[in-house]
Structure formats: structure tokens, C-alpha cells
Amino acid sequence: MSALDEITNSDAAATAQQKAIENANRQTAPMAPFPEFLKYDDNGCSLDLYCKRKPDMEPKMLKWAFKLAERNVGPQYKACSLGWQPKVKQSDLNKNWARYLVAVDRATKKPAAYTMFRFDLDYGRSVVYCYEMQVEAEFQRKGLGGFMMKALEKLAQHYRLERVVLTVLKNNEDGMKFYRRLGYDIDENSPDKADNEAYEIMSKLML
Numbered sequence: 001m002s003a004l005d006e007i008t009n010s011d012a013a014a015t016a017q018q019k020a021i022e023n024a025n026r027q028t029a030p031m032a033p034f035p036e037f038l039k040y041d042d043n044g045c046s047l048d049l050y051c052k053r054k055p056d057m058e059p060k061m062l063k064w065a066f067k068l069a070e071r072n073v074g075p076q077y078k079a080c081s082l083g084w085q086p087k088v089k090q091s092d093l094n095k096n097w098a099r100y101l102v103a104v105d106r107a108t109k110k111p112a113a114y115t116m117f118r119f120d121l122d123y124g125r126s127v128v129y130c131y132e133m134q135v136e137a138e139f140q141r142k143g144l145g146g147f148m149m150k151a152l153e154k155l156a157q158h159y160r161l162e163r164v165v166l167t168v169l170k171n172n173e174d175g176m177k178f179y180r181r182l183g184y185d186i187d188e189n190s191p192d193k194a195d196n197e198a199y200e201i202m203s204k205l206m207l
């Protein structure tokens with residue numbers, strides 16, 4: 001293959017990634033093709049799931065999402081060099097580009113878990129970027145977190161996105177075990193050991 005062919009091929013690949021992201025971002029109901037991910041009835045759970053953009057989320061749900069993150073990972077943030085910065089977390093959770101997948105208890109109507117994500121280009125790769133995965137304590141270890149990560153993977157596959165990418169604090173050993181168990185590995189763009197960052201970037205190839 002000539003050098004020119006190689007450039008043309010890599011341009012075509014970049015355009016394909018860009019187009020895939022544009023298409024995913026146009027979707028107002030990206031989970032609609034997968035009704036099987038809009039119910040979770042396993043391990044004693046009876047939950048309904050919905051997927052919404054941030055502007056369509058009820059303010060009380062956004063407050064709950066913040067409080068749950070604070071309860072679940074606030075202590076790990078406090079224990080590392082990043083510290084717990086509530087204003088930063090509030091602002092991150094309220095970005096207009098944010099999409100939420102939320103699981104709600106069918107009987108009590110109380111929320112049980114959420115993931116906040118977006119479709120994005122990350123170092124030129126088309127990805128589902130998972131910013132948060134939070135499960136209420138009483139619903140943990142019932143397969144729900146794994147189910148919701150599978151929903152994100154389904155989105156990546158369906159919309160032909162290369163990877164699911166996420167960040168996790170290094171001191172969150174349970175979180176790391178959870179992602180590893182689901183097949184996630186340290187991403188090539190994760191900070192070098194020498195950088196001594198408090199977090200790791202993990203990803204899973206989808207295509």
C-alpha cells in the first residue's frame with residue numbers, strides 16, 4: 001500500500017468515527033431498540049429503566065444523583081489527592097451533554113442506580129464515555145451495575161462506536177474489580193505510573 005493510500009485510509013477511518021458519533025448524538029431515545037434493557041427483574045429486584053438527556057431529567061433526580069455519588073465515592077475522593085469537590089461534581093453532573101440511564105424500583109418508585117455517559121470522540125476514537133456508575137447500597141451485588149454497563153456496551157455496538165471508556169479512582173478497589181470482571185482493562189491513554197495520578201482510565205474494545 002502506498003503512503004498516499006495509507007493517509008486516505010486513515011482519513012476515511014477518522015470520518016467514519018466522526019459520522020458514528022454524530023449519528024449517536026442525534027438519537028433522542030438511543031435505548032429504544034433494546035427494550036430488554038429497560039427492565040431488570042433479577043436477584044429480587046423489580047426495576048424499570050429509562051434513558052434521558054440531562055435537560056429532560058427532573059431536578060430532584062439530578063440532586064439524588066449527586067447525593068448518591070457523594071455517599072458512594074465521596075470518601076475515596078477525600079482519601080486521595082483529588083479531594084471531594086462538591087461544586088465540581090455538581091457541575092459535571094449538570095452538563096447539558098450528559099445522558100442518564102436510571103433504574104427505578106417499580107413498586108416504591110425510588111431510584112436504585114444510574115450511569116451518566118455521553119457519546120464522544122476521545123483521542124480520535126468514537127466512544128461511549130461512562131462518567132458515573134452508581135448503585136444504591138441496598139441494590140449492590142445484585143447484578144444491576146453489570147447489567148447497566150452491558151446496556152452501555154450495547155449502545156456502543158449498535159451505534160458502531162469503538163469503545164466504552166471510563167475513569168476510576170485507584171483507591172476504589174471494589175470499582176476496579178467490578179470493571180475488570182466485566183472485561184475492562186487499563187486504557188492506552190491512562191496516566192503513566194510515573195505521573196502518580198489518583199485515577200486510572202479503563203476501556204473495553206467493542207468493534
Ligand SMILES: CC(C)(COP(=O)(O)OP(=O)(O)OC[C@H]1O[C@@H](n2cnc3c(N)ncnc32)[C@H](O)[C@@H]1OP(=O)(O)O)[C@@H](O)C(=O)NCCC(=O)NCCS
Nearest residue numbers: 072133134135140141142143144145146174175177178181
Ligand atoms: C461498583 C458498583 C457500580 C458495582 O455495581 P453492582 O451492581 O454492585 O455490581 P454487580 O452486582 O453487577 O457485580 C458484578 C461483579 O463485579 C464484581 N464486584 C462488584 N462489586 C464488587 C465489590 N464491592 N467487591 C468486589 N467485587 C465486586 C463481582 O465480581 C461481581 O460479581 P459477583 O457478585 O457475582 O461476584 C456498585 O457497587 C457501586 O455503585 N459502588 C459504589 C460506587 C462505585 O464504586 N462506582 C464505580 C466507580 S465510579
